Amino acid sequence: MAQQTPVRPLGAPGDGAMIDEDWEALRFRVHRSAYREPGVFAEEIARIWGHTWLYLGHETEIPKAGDFKTRTLGGRPLIFCRDADGEVRVFFNSCTHRGTVLCRHSEGNTKFFQCFYHAWAFSNSGELAALPGDDAYPDDPAFRASMALRQVPRLQIHEGFVFIAFDPDVPDLLTHLGPAAHYMSLTAKIGERGMTTLPGVQLYSVKGNWKLAVENAMDGYHFAPTHNTFVGYLRETGFAVTDDDQYAYDLGGGHGLLVLTGHNGRIGMVWEPRFGEEEKERTAVKRRELEARLGPELAAEVADASRILFVFPNLLLFDLEALTIRQLEPVAADRTDVRAWQFVEVGEPESVRALRIKTMVSFVGPGGLATPDDIEAYEAVQRGIVATADAADPAHDWSDMSRGMANEKQGNQGRSIDEGAMRSFWRQWAHVVGASTSVAGAPPAGAPASGPAAAEAGE
């Protein structure tokens, strides 16, 4: 069989690795079964979704006592609510009697969740409040207590972002987030009076593996070719997009960050002509407000560059154009549910809010001028990668992510138009899922910079 590429041959994952990293050949490959195999998917749900902090939602989605949303995470139906005392609670959405989905509405406000099957009712803090025909049950408060709604084992909130874990033994949330916590805080500091999610949630599904959505977000290389028409639109409105000064950072723990300048403008932060003259003035005022409130360094960090933050495994914060929170929910190896919220400044004028929404949804979301091409790209990957399954030459069944490895080997700051952010993601993925990795040659000695500040300090 002809070996077409000058690389060490690797077989199928059964006798080889899922990830092939070679620092001599400057090669990084991911075996395509990682996107395809139901077995891999089951491992991910068990090992990642079952044992890691997951982004559930934002506190501002349930502002008032009694507010609730129902949402599925890692395949488990949940109730995300604020109880009568104002405390955020997350329950498994399953009646403790016989398991019926307790709340079948997607959102609302209630003091009690009542199961329609046998009419048990639970308070919004989880106690069993009504038990029809309770004379047939043990006359014992411990029985009722044992039938309280099941809460998720762990719940912690960082800057209003609510995370949960189905494993009680996960480390503290801030430990899990590491440097990513800081970048979440930056987004939370934008509004003088805070930030809030808006109603009007973009709910959509893609015919692609969830990791393809992560890769796409951490991939500056695709921007110019995939978003050719969007780049054209920006040019026509007077903004020249560039690939300069776009960097990628490995924040550890699978979290990744792209820092982008010259990518496009942002409402209230970086003006561009299509935002109009009124917004130009407001941006200058806003910049001064940020500086007065946060000091020059933090203000510069918040305002002067756009960012895409990935918090392993299911949260993406797009702080470009304006802010979008995107959550990934894997449904099957080849299907992902996506939920996206617009995250806005509290109390901004209506004209600014309208501009922000228009600008945001013109780019992001399934109806925008850019996201549909991203979705097309990763759905096309999902369709294409079956071609080489069980290929006559097993060396064909790999996806290449080696772009920029020479640069990485020299210890230089990774660029967003390289594939370094994806490589860090895949290394962490393999570690958590327990997939085997083949490493040849000597990886770079120094630890990668975990953010722009760390990069500067290291210079």
Added chain:
Amino acid sequence: MSAVTAGNGSRGGVVKVESREVTRAEVEEFLYREAQLLDEWRLDEWFTLFEPDGRLEVPTTDWAGWDATTAGYFVADDYELIRARVKRLKSRKAHAENPHSRTHRMVSNVILLEAGAETVWITANFVIHRYRDGGAYTYVGRYEHVLKVEPDGLRFRVRRAVPVMESMDPGARLSFIL
């Protein structure tokens, strides 16, 4: 712009604006013609159906009447963005629609809700079948349009397509005109 609500404007499928009468038949003709232009991907002609300052809106599937200044949307285009969208969709580089989807629209249940001085508010139901890459998708919803009544016909002031699905199904991204 508030949501279109059921009014008492229409009697026998006719409403009167200041300048003239508008019949349901005229509105139906306008909507059928639009559906044909979109199904045939004649987007430049479709764009002429908007008045200058017209808007194109698609609210999200959790929509509860919020307008595009207070809530997230799928599409919230002003006139210039509609123009940009048309230009994009005509490009070979609009990868999400290259090749184009095959679409097939059915419009029915046309109701004339209310007449203003120069506009008529209408609602209609739509079913759009879309085929691409071996996939078949169905979009079901209603139109809530504000139409400017011109001497020679109708133009969109607000063209709003409200999906009634619970979410956009796998593959059902809105890379075409809903």
